[in-house]
Amino acid sequence: xxxxxxxxxxxxxxxxxxxxxxxxxxxxxxxxxxxxxxxxxxxxxxxxxxxxxxxxxxxxxxxxxxxxxxxxxxxxxxxxxxxxxxxxxxxxxxxxxxxxxxxxxxxxxxxxxxx
Amino acid sequence: xxxxxxxxxxxxxxxxxxxxxxxxxxxxxxxxxxxxxxxxxxxxxxxxxxxxxxxxxxxxxxxxxxxxxxxxxxxxxxxxxxxxxxxxxxxxxxxxxxxxxxxxxxxxx
Numbered sequence: 001x002x003x004x005x006x007x008x009x010x011x012x013x014x015x016x017x018x019x020x021x022x023x024x025x026x027x028x029x030x031x032x033x034x035x036x037x038x039x040x041x042x043x044x045x046x047x048x049x050x051x052x053x054x055x056x057x058x059x060x061x062x063x064x065x066x067x068x069x070x071x072x073x074x075x076x077x078x079x080x081x082x083x084x085x086x087x088x089x090x091x092x093x094x095x096x097x098x099x100x101x102x103x104x105x106x107x108x109x110x111x112x113x114x115x
Numbered sequence: 116x117x118x119x120x121x122x123x124x125x126x127x128x129x130x131x132x133x134x135x136x137x138x139x140x141x142x143x144x145x146x147x148x149x150x151x152x153x154x155x156x157x158x159x160x161x162x163x164x165x166x167x168x169x170x171x172x173x174x175x176x177x178x179x180x181x182x183x184x185x186x187x188x189x190x191x192x193x194x195x196x197x198x199x200x201x202x203x204x205x206x207x208x209x210x211x212x213x214x215x216x217x218x219x220x221x222x223x224x
Contacts, residue, residue: 035214040123040216041216042117042119042202042213042214042215042216042217043159043202043214044214045211045212045213048211058211059211090158090159103161104151104159104161104212106158106159106160107158108157108158109156109157109158
């Protein structure tokens with residue numbers, strides 16, 4: 001199993017550009033989520049999905065869209081990039097949405113710089 | 116006030132030392148608790164869950180104090196390979212995980 005994969009690994013954008021961060025998992029996990037990690041802030045939840053066709057907002061959803069058309073894929077779209085979106089983005093997946101979701105598997109991350 | 120708070124460190128300890136980290140959480144309805152480890156420029160990985168009765172995994176011991184709303188992680192006989200950032204994670208109602216900012220540990224020879 002490849003686990004959770006993310007592309008690209010690095011990206012530089014100009015303010016106002018849009019892009020999609022890709023995330024895929026091959027473990028047949030129902031639950032997938034996107035986090036951003038900023039220095040001293042910990043990981044903050046952007047959006048999550050409990051299954052194909054179902055998505056919901058996390059703590060910091062503004063400026064981001066998601067969709068979940070298949071169990072495997074959970075792309076994150078930046079609509080109009082802003083410097084405040086410079087961060088490291090992690091995608092994660094887990095078996096379930098209940099208390100057992102402690103087994104979160106994270107992708108390697110995408111480092112995004114918005115100029 | 117942050118929902119999950121940790122001392123960012125760094126904690127600089129010699130090999131073989133015992134080191135402890137604490138983490139406090141503000142939501143008394145929090146359901147589950149975990150410690151994740153994150154190496155520099157890598158993704159977080161689950162280190163261990165934290166159970167009410169306390170639990171041990173080799174050199175690592177986790178404790179939960181619900182009355183005082185804090186979680187601890189004790190590392191005995193520190194190894195160079197233990198150098199990393201340790202993230203305290205709390206599962207709240209709504210099944211959302213909340214991460215602390217992390218505590219950085221540096222184990223020196």
